[in-house]
Amino acid sequence: MVAVLAVVGGLLAACSAPAPQPPTADWAFEAARIHVHDSTDGVWGVGEADEPYVVNVAFRVTIGVAGSAKAWPVRGATYHDLAPGEGANLTGNQKGTASFPGLKMIDVEDVLRGQPLEVVGVWSWVMEEDILSLGGMEAKAATILQDLLNRFLAGGSLPESTSEWVRYIVDKIGVFGALQGLAVQIGFFGGGDDPIKSRVFVGLPVRGALGDVVDAAAAQVTFPGIDLPGAIPPSINGGSIGRLGNPSLAYMSNRMKRGNGDYTVSWRWTSPSGWGSTPTPTTTPTEPTVTEPECIPDRLDPTAPPICPI
Ligand SMILES: [Ca+2]
Ligand SMILES: [Ca+2]
Secondary structure, eight states: OHHHHHHHHHHHHHHHSOOOOOOEEEEEEEEEEEEEEEOSSGGGTSOSOBOEEEEEEEEEEETTSTTOOEEEEEEOOOOOOBOTTOEEEOOGGGGOOEEEEEEEOBOHHHHHTTOOOEEEEEEEEEEEOOSSOOTTHHHHHHHHHHHHHIIIIITOOOOSSGGGHHHHHHHHHTTTSHHHHHHHHSOOOOSSSEEEEEEEEEEEOBOHHHHHHHHHHHTTOOOOEEOOSSSSSOOEEEEEEEETTOGGGSOEEEEEEETTEEEEEEEEEEOTTOOTTOOOOSSOOOOOOSOOOSSBOOSSOTTSOOBOOO
């Protein structure tokens, strides 16, 4: 009898043991460098040098968990000053650092146990300070984005095949989801600082075999451009999606242009808790020299002419 009770007790202990939890990591996103090829201010006779800054509208949302979306703006400090041909690494508050603590780095086995996927990202606006301001658009944009991420991703469900996850997430954030919806709702604000462009960076906290699947899928996906109706927020000229820890996310440079303003801006994902071996470049990597077109292809209708700022 004692032996039987011992066996039952052992089974109960096994049943009540908590399921294994995925490892967690802290992640952060920051703007790393701005290079001014041509300035916005030279045309107005107020000096050749620009005063660039970034606004990082950060978000995190767990797919399939109702109401889980959060979005908040981080306004980077202004860099004084950069003349045409000058570039600088951003430091301190200039980086507009967005922090994402405690992300669960999931693998296939966690998915099979019912662990949902949390998606993190930053919509980074590249701006140039004059005597005006953002007009509160960064807070308004974050509020609208949070509502739309709740609708499209917190209220959504991932495809059964993990190889389709990346495409699904890009669609639900991009032209078939939150940011396209935001373009309709955001309204017009044209009286503030000079916009250049914006980009969207999405990170997926995945590891192991699931990380390999995400790497393969992300290599096949281009983040869409989305035209926005006013000057602020600046229109989106693409972005990236990838596995947090993929070396390609450690330094991402893009050239962007609007009016006279012509910048190359670099961003990076870092892990303050030291996940994986994400390399931090010790020297500035080569930045692209090709000038991106000012107009944005119409992703909904590839046969339509490109969309150009007014
Ligand atoms: Ca200006
Ligand atoms: Ca200025």
